Amino acid sequence: MLGAVLLSAGAILNFLNASMAALAQRAEFVVTNCVEVPEHGGSYRYTLERSGEPAPLPSSPTGRWIQREANETAWTLRAMVQRARLDGPMVGYGACAKGMVALQYAETALDYIVDETPAKVGKCAPGSLTPIVEPDWLAAEVRSVTVLVLAWNYYDAIAEKIRRLRPGRPTRFLRYMPRPLVLPEFEVPEGPIRRAWRTAA
Numbered sequence: 001m002l003g004a005v006l007l008s009a010g011a012i013l014n015f016l017n018a019s020m021a022a023l024a025q026r027a028e029f030v031v032t033n034c035v036e037v038p039e040h041g042g043s044y045r046y047t048l049e050r051s052g053e054p055a056p057l058p059s060s061p062t063g064r065w066i067q068r069e070a071n072e073t074a075w076t077l078r079a080m081v082q083r084a085r086l087d088g089p090m091v092g093y094g095a096c097a098k099g100m101v102a103l104q105y106a107e108t109a110l111d112y113i114v115d116e117t118p119a120k121v122g123k124c125a126p127g128s129l130t131p132i133v134e135p136d137w138l139a140a141e142v143r144s145v146t147v148l149v150l151a152w153n154y155y156d157a158i159a160e161k162i163r164r165l166r167p168g169r170p171t172r173f174l175r176y177m178p179r180p181l182v183l184p185e186f187e188v189p190e191g192p193i194r195r196a197w198r199t200a201a
Contacts, residue, residue, distance in 0.1 A: 024048050074106040077148075077176045081108045084146035084174065091141075092150045093158050095120050095132045099150025102176055103128070110148065114138050135165060144170035152177040 021031050024046075033047035084090045092099060092113035103109065109128045114135050115121060121134045138145070147162055149155045152175045159173050 020046055025051075070105070073176060073179075074102070077102060077106040078108045080174050080176075081106075081110065081148065084148075084172070085111075088144040088146065089141065090148065091138060091145050092125075092130075092148045093138075093162065094149065094151030094154070095125060096151045098152075098177075100126050102150070112137065113150070114147075135161075138162065139165040141166070142169070144172075146172045146174060148174045148176070 017031070017034065020034075024031050028051050029048040030051045031046055032049050035045050037043050037045050081090050089111045092103075092110045093115075095113050095115040095117070099113075103125070104127050109125075109130050111130070113125055113130055113132045114137060115132050116135060120132050123132050124130060125132060138147075145166075147159075149158050151158060155173075155175050162171060162173075
């Protein structure tokens, strides 16, 4: 198995098996399996295998725009993490796949990542030595911390949960999607590196 796509039960009505097969074919993959799984209230997991050599990324205005947006988000995330570390620990919440990809693409690491899944606690984040710990670590942290919410689609719920974990203790929150949330003290400076990231495509 080289890859899997997880669809919500609501989206499956508009994204049928034939659509998935056509999409996979465009990327030179084939669908080899589809199973129903309980995640997100009921989903379908598709297994894909490569059918040939990978096709080159399209050099189109849309493709270049997506690349610039990804580079800008990655640069901003890296700058926010570096700035936050000046004031105390930089912590992530939610060791989810999208968060791990974002950290890898931005070439940055955190001091530790909090997750509630027992199977993840005690492990390290992929591609780094960043430990994954249980929420009690964050509750016991007496220093001022900045928390990057890696599971950004649950930002509000996670921020509220952390506030309950750390009543009265200084805690700041950052997120990187759908757009980076930049607090005033995390002003990202203009410079040659940032300009290069913006124009790369």
